[in-house]
Amino acid sequence: MSKKAVFSIFILSIVTLTLMVIAFYPQASKNTQVALKKSVIQTVLSFGQPVIAEASSPMSYSIPIEISTGENKVTAVQLEMQYDPEVLADVTIVPGQFFVNSDILLDQINAKTGRISYALGVGLTAQGISGKGIIANIIFYPKTKIQEKTAIQFLPKTLVTATGANGSVLKQVVNGFLTL
Amino acid sequence: MGFIKRVLGFFTRPSHSRTIGIALVLLLGIAVFFTVSLTQQSQTLRQHASSYNCGGSAWINPDWDCFSAANDCNWGLCRGASGGQDSCQSVPKDNGSVCTAPDGSPGKCTNGTCSSTASWECGNAANPDWDCFSKATDCTTGKCNTTSHTCYGEPKNEGGSCNSGTGKCSNGSCVTNAPTTYTCESSGGQCIPMAPCNLGYDYYGTGGTLCPSPNIVCCMPMTATPTIYVQPTVYVAPTTYIQPTRYVAPTTYIAPTTYVQPTTYVAPTTYIAPTSYLTPTVTPIQISSVTLVSALNAQDATFTTDTIDVDLTLYSLTTNNQVSGAPATQTYTKTSIPGRQYSTNITLTNLASGKYFIIIRKDNMIAKSVFDVSSSGQTITVPTTTLVFGDLDNNNDINIVDYNIFKGCWKQAAIDTCSTSDFISGGNNVDQIDFNAWLKGLVTWTKEATGV
Numbered sequence: 001m002s003k004k005a006v007f008s009i010f011i012l013s014i015v016t017l018t019l020m021v022i023a024f025y026p027q028a029s030k031n032t033q034v035a036l037k038k039s040v041i042q043t044v045l046s047f048g049q050p051v052i053a054e055a056s057s058p059m060s061y062s063i064p065i066e067i068s069t070g071e072n073k074v075t076a077v078q079l080e081m082q083y084d085p086e087v088l089a090d091v092t093i094v095p096g097q098f099f100v101n102s103d104i105l106l107d108q109i110n111a112k113t114g115r116i117s118y119a120l121g122v123g124l125t126a127q128g129i130s131g132k133g134i135i136a137n138i139i140f141y142p143k144t145k146i147q148e149k150t151a152i153q154f155l156p157k158t159l160v161t162a163t164g165a166n167g168s169v170l171k172q173v174v175n176g177f178l179t180l
Numbered sequence: 181m182g183f184i185k186r187v188l189g190f191f192t193r194p195s196h197s198r199t200i201g202i203a204l205v206l207l208l209g210i211a212v213f214f215t216v217s218l219t220q221q222s223q224t225l226r227q228h229a230s231s232y233n234c235g236g237s238a239w240i241n242p243d244w245d246c247f248s249a250a251n252d253c254n255w256g257l258c259r260g261a262s263g264g265q266d267s268c269q270s271v272p273k274d275n276g277s278v279c280t281a282p283d284g285s286p287g288k289c290t291n292g293t294c295s296s297t298a299s300w301e302c303g304n305a306a307n308p309d310w311d312c313f314s315k316a317t318d319c320t321t322g323k324c325n326t327t328s329h330t331c332y333g334e335p336k337n338e339g340g341s342c343n344s345g346t347g348k349c350s351n352g353s354c355v356t357n358a359p360t361t362y363t364c365e366s367s368g369g370q371c372i373p374m375a376p377c378n379l380g381y382d383y384y385g386t387g388g389t390l391c392p393s394p395n396i397v398c399c400m401p402m403t404a405t406p407t408i409y410v411q412p413t414v415y416v417a418p419t420t421y422i423q424p425t426r427y428v429a430p431t432t433y434i435a436p437t438t439y440v441q442p443t444t445y446v447a448p449t450t451y452i453a454p455t456s457y458l459t460p461t462v463t464p465i466q467i468s469s470v471t472l473v474s475a476l477n478a479q480d481a482t483f484t485t486d487t488i489d490v491d492l493t494l495y496s497l498t499t500n501n502q503v504s505g506a507p508a509t510q511t512y513t514k515t516s517i518p519g520r521q522y523s524t525n526i527t528l529t530n531l532a533s534g535k536y537f538i539i540i541r542k543d544n545m546i547a548k549s550v551f552d553v554s555s556s557g558q559t560i561t562v563p564t565t566t567l568v569f570g571d572l573d574n575n576n577d578i579n580i581v582d583y584n585i586f587k588g589c590w591k592q593a594a595i596d597t598c599s600t601s602d603f604i605s606g607g608n609n610v611d612q613i614d615f616n617a618w619l620k621g622l623v624t625w626t627k628e629a630t631g632v
Binding site for chain 1: 200201204205208211212214215278302307309311312313314316573580586587590615623627630
């Protein structure tokens, strides 16, 4: 084979490869965009139906904190909440059933300021979980016997993390307003 | 004729180089075809995108173009008739979503419109029954009539025990149990049945004992009629007559002072409520310099050097932004005080009065302090703070986002991106010791310098 033929083959190969790359490159970037779309934030935290936790006197109540993850595979939840310490007393939090064997990462409740910092994770070896369920329950006693309206609010530092997400996947919180 | 023979010969007598040449030409043709067709398709999409109201930009989420179509009761979504995304539409949120009514009162959404809920007894909360705890008893559940927005008690626990076991539920009411036992300890007298006694509290019976069990009828004995009147035997006269003391007349009569008729009654003028209130504005004072007296402890690590150099980042809690005014680096000097390993004085300059917090970073450990700046020349001593592990995403905060990063490195070799998760270098992997360090860091971080 002559040197001219070899050179022609080489040039044609380069041109062909270049054209193939140009032809298929937009397709690759489109796939990347689809992958990013799938990791959007979809998790919602809200309060469920309050129930009587202990029918003693005074009566204690339990309010479930519900989670709806959408397609997110949730690995941990950090609840930063505020309640009125003049209305609610002996506030405690216990984990719900959403994480089967949850790791309690943080459990700090300031009865003077009414600030709750509570975090729990799915466990270091477990996979992220998606679906709906109860992430935790808040238990408290009403401080006064007078009928009173109050609220338990999520603070902006409330976070939800998920597999494959770099930041929080918390889309929305619904605060709880209740009349005791 | 000769040309045809040469063409036929080209195919009937193939050589190696000819075959490769033909293959390359075919490959080139295919590549040209793909390039032209995909370029045309791309051009068509670009033309279509330029006519979009939304979804045609570089947003990952096309709905981001549609914030203008959103309000309290509607999502702003990018929608198109053929399934494409080229027009912003207001799509109603779920009925019952919380909103602010046009008059400023709290409201709820109904088919995309916000109606005031100010006069509702219930139904404002996410769960309408939450407003109706007042109707909850042993025999009823507090429920909300979502049509009239009034509370009512829904009967429950029919036939069950209520009022600490003294009654039974019947159609939402607690009916007191009939007394099961009647015991009267009176002997010789008559008894008036009283109300059922309360266990351990009310006295019952003539013996005055505490109520031994609930619902026993209390019994108050009547006084027995005396049988015989006993005549007093002897009248005993009083022994000594005591003379009353002398009457002393009052010394001087003081006449009441003159009564002064009140002057004309002036009716109060009408109070005119202000139409608007001016929001007070606080003009921050410019502070030329203050001195922050800072002391550091360290988590699970002992620095052996006499000094450590740290990086500082200052944030204003008034503007919620990072601000200048603190030196980028600072040297802390070792102390001999336990739990207060290093200390320094940090000079902060050109600050507005207000609340600040400062992040102190030493390699992969961070600490924070919160303080108020109010006057120039001020010396501010903040509580000793702890340098802790855990800020894996390097954003000057420790939270579950860092946990998520740590989880991804669990039991992995402490190299590359996982090298920062190996807080306590005891081995080659990210292990339980590192997780304990992270947990301790999170707890300390959350507990210290609250209010950020």
